[in-house]
Amino acid sequence: MEFISAIQDGFKNYANTKNIASRSQLYYWFIFVFVSLIFCTLLDIVIFDSNTYSQLLELNKPTGWLSRIWFWSIITPSITIIARRIKGISQPIFYQGQFIDIAIMIVILLIMLLVLAY
Secondary structure, eight states: OOHHHHHHHHHHTTTOOSSOOOHHHHHHHHHHHHHHHHHHHHHHHHHSOOOTTTTTTOTTSOOOHHHHHHHHHHHHHHHHHHHHHHHHOOSOGGGSTHHHHHHHHHHHHHHHHHHHOO
């Protein structure tokens, strides 16, 4: 699956767990999520003059609204693609190296959640 079609399929099937997702679709989706969140964070810094990383512990100064809104809009498709990828594995999940890939994607998703939704 190509990069653009993987992103389109991710948004088109954001709540559909009946289909399966390929490994390339999972990788392309998380590359898109990572790059788009970096872009939104840079826009937050430039446009709103906010630095989310230096003000992580200052909860009374909300910063980085654009990246937070974008993160919460792509959290459901991200979880759905992980679920579709788990469903697409034909053998038991622990016997393949794909278990590590899915675990890494879940950890990346949780780290993004902790950084952006404080």
